[in-house]
Amino acid sequence: MAGVVAILGSGRCGSTVLGALLGAAPNAVFVGELRHVHRDRDRPCRCGDVQCAIWRAVADLLPRVRDRGGHRHLPEALWGEEADDSEAELVDGLAAAAGVPWVVDTSKTPAWALRMARRRPVLALTLQRSAPGLASAHAARRGLRPQPGRSAVSLAAHDVATGAALAAAGRVLGSTPLVWEDVARDPTAVVADLAARGGPDARGPLAHLMSGGALPIGHPKTANRMADAREFRLAPPEDVVPASYRAAVWAMEALRRWR
Ligand SMILES: [Zn+2]
Numbered sequence: 001m002a003g004v005v006a007i008l009g010s011g012r013c014g015s016t017v018l019g020a021l022l023g024a025a026p027n028a029v030f031v032g033e034l035r036h037v038h039r040d041r042d043r044p045c046r047c048g049d050v051q052c053a054i055w056r057a058v059a060d061l062l063p064r065v066r067d068r069g070g071h072r073h074l075p076e077a078l079w080g081e082e083a084d085d086s087e088a089e090l091v092d093g094l095a096a097a098a099g100v101p102w103v104v105d106t107s108k109t110p111a112w113a114l115r116m117a118r119r120r121p122v123l124a125l126t127l128q129r130s131a132p133g134l135a136s137a138h139a140a141r142r143g144l145r146p147q148p149g150r151s152a153v154s155l156a157a158h159d160v161a162t163g164a165a166l167a168a169a170g171r172v173l174g175s176t177p178l179v180w181e182d183v184a185r186d187p188t189a190v191v192a193d194l195a196a197r198g199g200p201d202a203r204g205p206l207a208h209l210m211s212g213g214a215l216p217i218g219h220p221k222t223a224n225r226m227a228d229a230r231e232f233r234l235a236p237p238e239d240v241v242p243a244s245y246r247a248a249v250w251a252m253e254a255l256r257r258w259r
Pocket residue numbers: 045046047048049052053054055218219
């Protein structure tokens with residue numbers, strides 16, 4: 001039975017970069033957001049191979065895997081038990097096709113991670129991004145002005161839901177809180193931690209990345225700007241939030257920390 005590295009966090013939190021790095025380990029495969037495979041089933045795999053063997057191996061399953069990763073699915077993920085376990089078949093099928101024991105999944109929600117953890121080891125990484133960074137990432141994507149206040153509120157809600165769910169479950173092997181800006185500058189600590197815990201060992205790929213090299217993106221089907229590239233490099237985060245937003249951001253961050 002394959003293990004899952006579940007990356008949790010809000011949208012635009014940097015999960016694709018971290019997922020692709022961990023999935024470059026020789027004992028892991030990065031598959032993007034599994035909770036959306038039903039929606040994304042007709043998209044090509046981002047590895048660039050239209051005949052990607054990994055997704056072909058599970059093609060029959062994709063129409064059956066539903067998105068049961070939303071927050072409203074939390075009670076069901078915590079206490080429910082269903083006969084249909086297409087998600088489990090999907091994870092094991094992907095791992096078997098890739099010939100690796102670990103699948104890296106950036107579905108990001110606690111409900112999905114807990115569902116995964118019903119029958120298999122799950123290493124959870126909770127990725128937080130500072131509100132200014134998150135606001136500028138959202139704004140850049142939509143061509144809008146950054147709204148760091150709104151980002152801070154949604155971050156706080158996400159943190160509370162994630163922490164409560166993982167604590168209530170006691171089912172996940174370990175949850176490591178990470179701040180995206182730190183990870184993007186130097187992912188050494190998180191990579192070493194996962195390797196030490198018997199998870200994906202991405203120390204080799206990381207050394208390549210840190211020396212300026214590029215890594216393949218892996219096998220996400222999910223569409224996002226980052227995953228549209230076939231390879232990636234490590235880029236330190238840019239903070240492009242206008243100065244006029246800073247007062248509101250600082251206040252929201254202070255509230256969030258105080259909680
Ligand atoms: Zn592929």
